Amino acid sequence: MSSLPEAHAKISLGSVKTTGMKRRRLHHTIIGLLYLLPSIILFAVFLFYPMLRTLYLSFYLTDGQGVPITFVGLDNFTYLLDSPSFHTSIKATLLFVCYTVPAGIILALILALLANEKLKGIGFFRTMFSSTMGMSVAASSVIWMFMYNPSIGILSKVAEFLELPDIQWLLDPQYALLSVSVATIWMNTGFAFLILLGGLQNIDEQLYENAQIAGVSYWYQLRKITLPMLSPTLFFIITVSFINAFQTFGQIDILTKGGPIESTNVIVYSIYKDAFINFNVGSASAQATILFFCILMVTILQFKLGERKVHYQ
Amino acid sequence: SSGTTSTDSKEAGDASKQDSPGKTEVVFWHAMSGELETALNEIAKEFNESQEEIEVKPIFQGTYEESLTKFNTVAGTEDAPTIMQVFEVGTKYMIDSGKIQPVQKFIDEDNYDTSQWEKNISNYYSVNGTQYSMPFNSSTPVVVYNKDAFKEAGLDPENAPMTYSELKEAAKKLTKKDGDKTTQYGFSILNYGWFFEELLASQGGLYVDQENGRKGDATKATYNDEKGLKVFSLISDMYKEGTYYNVGQNWDDMRAAFQSGKIAMYLDSSAGIRALVDNAPFEVGVSYLPVPDDAERQGVIIGGASVWMSNGISEEKQKGAWKFMKYLTTPEVQAKWHVKSGYFAINPAAYEEEMVKQEWEKYPQLKVTVDQLRETKANTATQGALISVFPESRQKVVTAMESLYQGMDPKKALDQAAEETNRALEMANKKKGK
Amino acid sequence: MSLTKKAFLYGLLIVFTIFMMFPILYAFMISFMKGGEVLQGNLLPESFTLDNYQSAFNKVPLLNYLFNSFFVSMVVMLGQLIISSLAAFAFVFIPFKGRDALFFIFISTMMIPWEATMVPNFITVQKLGWINHYLGLTIPFFALAFGTFLLRQQFKTIPKELFEASQVAGISRFRFFWNIVLPVSKTSLVTLGIYSFLTTWNMYLWPLLVTNNESVRTVQIGLKQMQTQEVSTEWGVVMAAVIVVILPTLILLFLGQKHLQKGLTQGAIK
């Protein structure tokens, strides 16, 4: 009845395993690439090619149109590394990242936690909290510029009312970066909030039910359930916030133009100035390259350290 | 349907697709926004209606910097515009770019009489006797002051300070304090390189060597001489005395400060006067730029922008563009432009037009700006510097100005800026050398 | 929930709402002010005039721009959703060699500063003949590493039993993607959709660069067109324009929010 075919036994285990597995793997690779094809093509044309071009240009002096004129080797880089102005840029960039990323994420997290409570009318608050997402950088910056205005802005009016010394928020090198950061945090909160709220809502309700029965405190739940379960989302938003912070441009252009005394001249703004105002495409490319590798490093670090701690279901 | 301009621009857009057969299309890239764009569109419309062969399409392309970037990327291709508006500091860059056709060619061909143009304006755009572009929207700096505040401080509202020491005195009187807090400052200058350049030129100071770059490619900044230092010292001193207010880099912030009574005197562009008078809740006075006590007043450099013609496009289009340029400089058009925009008329004949006279009656302040320009002595200082790295150099000067507020020594700040300008110049020359 | 806790929560919610909403309301107020009023730093307009809105619409073809913005944003949103979700699906549910490396390469594209790629991209688009065309405004943005990343994170939280169950049921991979993965990830898709719509809506420099006439220009250019440099900006008009420009997106967000809320509660796994 059972025709336990001798043939089965004869096929060596090894050969079945390798050929079968190889075929399956190849199949997977092909299918996988098929799904990725549109992305790969578009990335190649609109991201990798320009990036390589940028890398290439960073070794050249160029004319206004970005056409390379002279090969100068690493000159663009060495000059940058010596230039105090570039040092300020790096410092400003790092400071900006430090000001905006942690504060922004914590604020968004607080908002998301609040908005995750089951209360009447919570939908309204959720909408309000996410509303800055609907604002363009240009529009928000214009509004903030207005608020920071030392003569007519609301902040100075409030300071006047409280008899505080008035501070020229955007004109004092001490406060300018901070002020831009506050505006930036405000602008980014809506999006981070929405993402985090989504993450919170995806956590299985039963895990909280058990915690409630166990009678643990709110903070304990936050530490032991919410944050670990939210970790994929947090990981995502942290990574993205870092990258975005490194690449902030719009609000700086409108609020401070990199001033005063270059205190807000973050690298991206400096790249923009070099490439589009001063027409030093070579130098801009060199800065872009450096920026790219800086972010890359931070991100690799984050993936190395972070993704291990991230818990996926 | 909702307004003249909106239908206009729509037509312009549509027309570009249809390409009405008989007409030569002249694309005009500009950076005029707000009211200015409205005025410009109107002029173009009237021109298009005035004749049959040419169709001018003004298209906004962002700020001066942005439009220049765009021009850069498309120059020499079919996407390039026929006419391009470029700000004054881009002049040298355009000349060097090789992508433009100097208008001198058409002036010569046409035997066009350029003497009808305001010499002090067209001078800026002519190098070694060649007129490169046609001046279009030009402005100069003036002192703007609050007449009411003057009265209150016991100053003569009709006579604004003309020298640095008078300025300092007046500023002192105008500065009002409420306890520790200053509620009204005497004077202010926007942190913008242009004002420094003007204050330098009005004492006859040069920005760079090679006769302000007009004899050859400049190699060195000269603005850190004692004339430049006088300007910087003025700012530094007044700031220390507490009579000077730092308004930052933003034009609108500066005007807001003035209009809200935070500052009593400041430097502004002639083009902004009219709106200022309209909106200010007090009487506004306008006066000439101050000079150091021992210096002889030289006048001002022209600011603003001019229009350029692309090369590498059909002769027909160039001719059409030239026709439009000529149209722009007619007294009637200039009168209109002056009244609507606040920019100078390139053709002084415009000032005789009825329209202008009426306007001046309403805004006597406008006349002051024109007078200042006309009294300007023509020399290399007031002709303005010609360097390709002007934008970069201006950034350096701005940084230097800002560091004054942090208590930096004026000389040191100025030297630092000059040094960095030198380096930029060096790089630019290096590129050009190859 | 105890009453004090409720009161405390509402208190916090209201404080944060004020903080988040104030700037927007402020702009809204200014949009009704006359020139002089704005410069005196008032908080409330003396009278609500619609003049500013009228002149905003008169100055630039805002409606035309709004349509273009809407169209372009919609197309980019759809394109990004489709392409990102396909890629993210491959990264989570199809095990192939070098997958992680490829993913990291994808992520690394997020680090390329946009400013650095603009000029080469412009030249590419020009060579493709996409200047003054919707194509130039949309296609370059279809591939979005950010979106792929977001969706990958989401897809990773889908219990693997669901995948196993459909494998056993003999469902094709694509069908699983379409019928299970996408609906279950509704929240993230809506979030990403809103995000890509808004970022596209807010683009300024690129649309300016690749359009030479007004036929396909977007509304942010219109906004810029109302601000001037050397001549006084009419703040009232600008703020009116700001309101006009942010209103559609805010409305969209609010509507999306409703949908999102539903998605949030339904999408929850288990």
Place this chain on the structure above:
Amino acid sequence: MKRVELVGVSKSYDGKSNVIQEINVSIEPGEFFVLVGPSGCGKSTMLRIIAGLEEVSSGLLFIGDASANHLPPSQRDLSMVFQNYALYPHLTVEQNIRFGLHTRKVSKKEQIERCIEAADMLGLSDLLKRKPRELSGGQRQRVALARAIVTQSPICLMDEPLSNLDAKLRAKMRSEIRQLQRKLGITMIYVTHDQIEAMTMADRMMILNEGMVQQMGRPLEIYNQPENTFVASFIGSPPMNFGDGEVVREVLELACERSKKTERLLNHKQVMVGVRPEHIQLTKPDQVGFSAEVLNVEILGTETLLTFDIGKGEQWIAKWNGQWDIRIGEKVSICIDDKNLCFFDKEDGKRINTRAPFSEMQALLNGGLV
């Protein structure tokens, strides 16, 4: 040790139909209270209400002596095993078990001790460092159980805590849980589908159907004196056999055209007759039986289930001890002792009290004599 009392509790999820309805029960301190009922009858809902995870739609809930309607779950001082475990996927087994212990003011040392003890008892000692997704179904369930046990809360709710365990382990767990409950004096509310669990563990049990209480009492009481046909058929496996009948002057006439003398019921015309499978017996030499065709034989090892055709298409199942080699289709003579018949009202399914009550004593003797 705390009382739990529900007074007129109803719950509706959709605001329309009640999932549980008018539940009145007082669970005494230290009682082992078992909840049984068909799938979807509202058992989990009731537990969740007691735990405070669902609000009641109407009615009162008391825990200890205080009203608990609005007490948050954290203040009810109870522990719970969820039907689908609710383990924390990101925590190890050990962390899962110890989760929340600190709130009970248990020293770190004791936490570890309790954890090890529970893990030992549940056979989880080797798995303490694993994450839930690396566990088998039964192991996960045991972790959930351990988590509830270690808290030693005065009230413990368990929702089918042993459903995924094998018989042997289950037997062990049954006695361990029962011992622990006795030792600590915990008030236990326990949901189960397993009759043996219900019968052996319960001090009292409640039978729910469609959200309504069918009967409540000691297990044997319920087994022997089911209030209605639902309870009769629900408790006992295989379930009680039923037949329509009529009692005419001490003679029971079944619908399937058989009749039988009965002295216990005089004049109740329309009845439902119930007989438990173990009471259908092979006719012994001195008894009067009737013969029926065997439709199916299932030999379970310990016992054999026989399905008889008793006429008119009705089938009754008999359970006989041992393994019987009876062929399908064979005719067998069976008899039912009059004492073992249960009678129910045909209309409302309620039990009819008989003259000679079907007492526990009798049943015991009866059982003893087989």
Place this chain on the structure above:
Amino acid sequence: MKRVELVGVSKSYDGKSNVIQEINVSIEPGEFFVLVGPSGCGKSTMLRIIAGLEEVSSGLLFIGDASANHLPPSQRDLSMVFQNYALYPHLTVEQNIRFGLHTRKVSKKEQIERCIEAADMLGLSDLLKRKPRELSGGQRQRVALARAIVTQSPICLMDEPLSNLDAKLRAKMRSEIRQLQRKLGITMIYVTHDQIEAMTMADRMMILNEGMVQQMGRPLEIYNQPENTFVASFIGSPPMNFGDGEVVREVLELACERSKKTERLLNHKQVMVGVRPEHIQLTKPDQVGFSAEVLNVEILGTETLLTFDIGKGEQWIAKWNGQWDIRIGEKVSICIDDKNLCFFDKEDGKRINTRAPFSEMQALLNGGLV
């Protein structure tokens, strides 16, 4: 109808220890094959390997006649009920049930028909429009079951599909599944913890322990002739009682200082003696018994479990039919028929074949005579 064959299959999750080990089994087309074993022994793992959800670490897998080691799950043409259901949270019950039917080339009309039929059979008809999270535990399980049933695939894998159902429904489902399987000729591989399910449904069953096959065969065969002590104690509930013993010249001497004559085993010195609970009986007048103290009495309704102290601290459990009112501490005389003794090797736990083999026939007679 397809064969499933495993040849030397082992599986390790961590690359070190094997979770299942060297499994050799050929499951015939149309066979109902039941897999039992203690929690964590590798049952689910084996199902998952057959379904293609886990790769084998070594060994060969054949489905039909083709090697299936690397066949993707979707091409194996089987259906599966997951231990934790794996329902799609965003789809309604109906959509869940119908999900994937299209791949089987089933017309829309038939899809609906099958769905309604399955829902009817499983009592889900009223719930078709609900989402899984609005269902009770048992209802979810039934949806998972329905989803597997409707596909009518030639091979069906079920991982404890009835664990969350009550006895009554479970009995119904047992026969329904069995009927369906017979009707469609499905090859069924079924994991369960429920002995009744295993005994009644299986054509053949396999007992796994720690990843290794303990015994494989027809249910009764396994019940009556357990290969080793593990199987003997695992199958049957309560489990078989064991005692150490020594056979000296036809006399079995138990460690608990009792002895008994036995003719079946001559000279096997060290043995383990096993006796099933139902075979420990009250001594009848004509029998020789020994008296033992009753330690515990559990009355289950149908039957009573008695725990006896048989000396030296060893406890044996007896299962008696009916309800017995015996007091704890009472001494009762019990006897065990020689025929009902099982012997195992003390060293390796293997069964020792006796002279008069403990045959099925004998057992049946024996059962019949009680």
